[in-house]
Amino acid sequence: MGRVAEWFAERVPISGLELRELTNEPVPNHLKRWWFCLGGTPAYLFVVQIFTGILLAFYYQPAPNTAYESVRFITEDAAFGWYLRSLHKWGATLMIAAVILHQMRVYFTAAYRRPRELNWVIGMCLLMATLLTGFTGYSLVFEQLSYWGATVAANISDAVPVVGHVAKRMLLAGDAYNALTLPRFYILHAAVLPTTIILLLVVHISFIRLHGITELDDGAASQEAGHYDFFPDHLLTEIIIGLVLMILLSVLATVLPAMMGPKADPLVTPEEIKPEWFFYVSFRWLKLFSLSFAVLSTGFIIGAMFLWPWIDAALRKITRNEDISVYIGILATLTLIGLTVWEALATH
Numbered sequence: 001m002g003r004v005a006e007w008f009a010e011r012v013p014i015s016g017l018e019l020r021e022l023t024n025e026p027v028p029n030h031l032k033r034w035w036f037c038l039g040g041t042p043a044y045l046f047v048v049q050i051f052t053g054i055l056l057a058f059y060y061q062p063a064p065n066t067a068y069e070s071v072r073f074i075t076e077d078a079a080f081g082w083y084l085r086s087l088h089k090w091g092a093t094l095m096i097a098a099v100i101l102h103q104m105r106v107y108f109t110a111a112y113r114r115p116r117e118l119n120w121v122i123g124m125c126l127l128m129a130t131l132l133t134g135f136t137g138y139s140l141v142f143e144q145l146s147y148w149g150a151t152v153a154a155n156i157s158d159a160v161p162v163v164g165h166v167a168k169r170m171l172l173a174g175d176a177y178n179a180l181t182l183p184r185f186y187i188l189h190a191a192v193l194p195t196t197i198i199l200l201l202v203v204h205i206s207f208i209r210l211h212g213i214t215e216l217d218d219g220a221a222s223q224e225a226g227h228y229d230f231f232p233d234h235l236l237t238e239i240i241i242g243l244v245l246m247i248l249l250s251v252l253a254t255v256l257p258a259m260m261g262p263k264a265d266p267l268v269t270p271e272e273i274k275p276e277w278f279f280y281v282s283f284r285w286l287k288l289f290s291l292s293f294a295v296l297s298t299g300f301i302i303g304a305m306f307l308w309p310w311i312d313a314a315l316r317k318i319t320r321n322e323d324i325s326v327y328i329g330i331l332a333t334l335t336l337i338g339l340t341v342w343e344a345l346a347t348h
Contacts, residue, residue: 086253147264
């Protein structure tokens, strides 16, 4: 063993002490509360998605005449296929929810303010990429709702000024859903978007390492002043959270497994078309207003969220109120929840 250790030490000249110093970033004590360390949750779930996605890819066939049957084979015939597909589905749901909650935590603790504005933008890019990954994955099953949901989404993108028609053609590989659409969704879902997320995560984590984790300046911070070691203390916390998530995913996959809906039929429009839950807000918004206004206002809101660190600075300067963004955030959150529940309960 001594010779083996010497062999590795000569070729990998990093001692355990140096490695510990490299990874042992001081972590603020408030991160001991699990709701402040939500960033690791979607990262863990992303690993689950990659692992289960690779296993599902062995059987999935991305073509209109084979996709539905291959998913049916995974769900009903392949050994533990139902479990892996259900893990993938619930992992996607929890990952999207975790990214949204993490972004909300950053927003309400003002962790986007100077000098962390660019990392907020990276976080928003991660949120958009995660939502697109969920959308393309939902479309791969080639069920009635996923087929018509993709068709509706493409028609909505066509309403975007200037770039809308080009975006629709890029999404569908043509002017309408065709034989090349599903393979394009698959490439986006299995290659382009995961690679994009990985690259964004590298930049995101690099910024966190450069700037450090935001310190809270409220009463809780004064009561929990100080830091603790990332390794092994915070790492063990993240491992515990990961184990709890694995148990939760297994329970959800077993109790509420992914089922098969009706196969997509381009000639029959469903009476009710609903997207996945994370697009309920956009779907309800489209029903409340004209298509042009809904699309333009949605683009304006998303653009404002990307630029919020600078908008927040301007609002604080104008109103002389340091908490103005908190009030706006509470109103926006209640609106989002209200629209989501409304669409979930609506029959049409």
